[in-house]
Amino acid sequence: MIMLSRVAERVYWMARYIERAEDTARLVAAYNHLVMDIPRGSQPGWEILVRILNSDPVFDQWFNVRNEQNVLRLLIGEADAECSIPYAVKSARENVRTTRDVLPDEVWELVNELYLYTSEASESSVGRRNRQQYLEQVIQRCQVINGVLRSTLCRDHSYRFIKLGQLLERADMTTRIIDVGASDFLERDGAAQGIEHLLWGTLLKSMSALGAYRRMIGPQVEKNAAVNFVFMEQTFPRSVRFCIRGIREELGPLTNKEGALRVVERTRRKLSGFDSTDLDQEALHKYIDELQLIISDLHQAVQSSWFHRDG
Numbered sequence: 001m002i003m004l005s006r007v008a009e010r011v012y013w014m015a016r017y018i019e020r021a022e023d024t025a026r027l028v029a030a031y032n033h034l035v036m037d038i039p040r041g042s043q044p045g046w047e048i049l050v051r052i053l054n055s056d057p058v059f060d061q062w063f064n065v066r067n068e069q070n071v072l073r074l075l076i077g078e079a080d081a082e083c084s085i086p087y088a089v090k091s092a093r094e095n096v097r098t099t100r101d102v103l104p105d106e107v108w109e110l111v112n113e114l115y116l117y118t119s120e121a122s123e124s125s126v127g128r129r130n131r132q133q134y135l136e137q138v139i140q141r142c143q144v145i146n147g148v149l150r151s152t153l154c155r156d157h158s159y160r161f162i163k164l165g166q167l168l169e170r171a172d173m174t175t176r177i178i179d180v181g182a183s184d185f186l187e188r189d190g191a192a193q194g195i196e197h198l199l200w201g202t203l204l205k206s207m208s209a210l211g212a213y214r215r216m217i218g219p220q221v222e223k224n225a226a227v228n229f230v231f232m233e234q235t236f237p238r239s240v241r242f243c244i245r246g247i248r249e250e251l252g253p254l255t256n257k258e259g260a261l262r263v264v265e266r267t268r269r270k271l272s273g274f275d276s277t278d279l280d281q282e283a284l285h286k287y288i289d290e291l292q293l294i295i296s297d298l299h300q301a302v303q304s305s306w307f308h309r310d311g
Contacts, residue, residue, distance in 0.1 A: 015165030
């Protein structure tokens with residue numbers, strides 16, 4: 001099958017932006033629940049969301065004070081901020097608009113409806129009254145879009161590049177959440193006494209991993225078990241290991257895949273034998289930094305292999 005590189009690139013980024021919108025909505029929703037469940041003053045600051053999304057420079061362009069209102073205005077209300085949900089949805093819509101001929105008709109309709117919804121509801125959803133409903137709507141609508149793609153799209157190159165984008169974005173977000181969250185929680189020492197299970201449970205909830213963790217590991221959420229689960233559980237669709245294995249499978253039928261496969265093997269070697277119980281806070285941070293660099297290299301390999309400009 002022949003596929004134009006610009007089409008492959010656009011469906012790849014469409015998938016990344018849909019995944020990013022959903023993951024950001026999950027992250028904000030999980031933290032929003034956390035602040036209502038633990039004593040005032042015990043919760044991490046709202047700026048942890050900015051750090052997880054690696055958006056400190058973007059935040060500083062828009063705001064001076066890192067309080068709840070400003071962080072949520074950035075992530076929910078500012079359509080021109082690259083880390084926001086509306087920006088991700090708008091970018092996904094533009095990529096779908098220019099590749100409608102290789103996607104199911106329903107996908108354009110659903111993405112356009114999501115765009116209209118975020119355009120209309122984002123500004124009024126920064127405050128607590130409408131926030132949770134807005135986040136749940138974004139999550140559900142993104143899930144419907146992905147469900148339509150899974151159930152109606154032929155397993156051709158379009159599907160493969162969509163999966164590559166989705167899995168890369170998911171692996172990247174998982175490592176970011178654990179890196180920043182673990183660093184913040186472990187630095188709290190005595191301040192986290194008695195609420196540590198809630199903090200780690202919130203991290204798992206932000207990745208839709210809490211229910212799966214409890215079914216497979218147990219009801220009590222502990223740091224090492226939680227980190228190992230979202231990095232290494234081969235049956236959990238949002239674990240780093242699962243995502244890398246899925247990327248390897250999608251690369252299989254493609255030509256010119258050798259460079260990307262070499263980076264995948266580097267990632268697999270890096271994950272091999274991982275156990276957070278062997279790592280202190282500094283070592284865990286260093287390990288995740290190195291893993292994130294390899295995931296970034298994997299994106300670069302995909303880009304250089306298939307996304308050169310035609311003509």
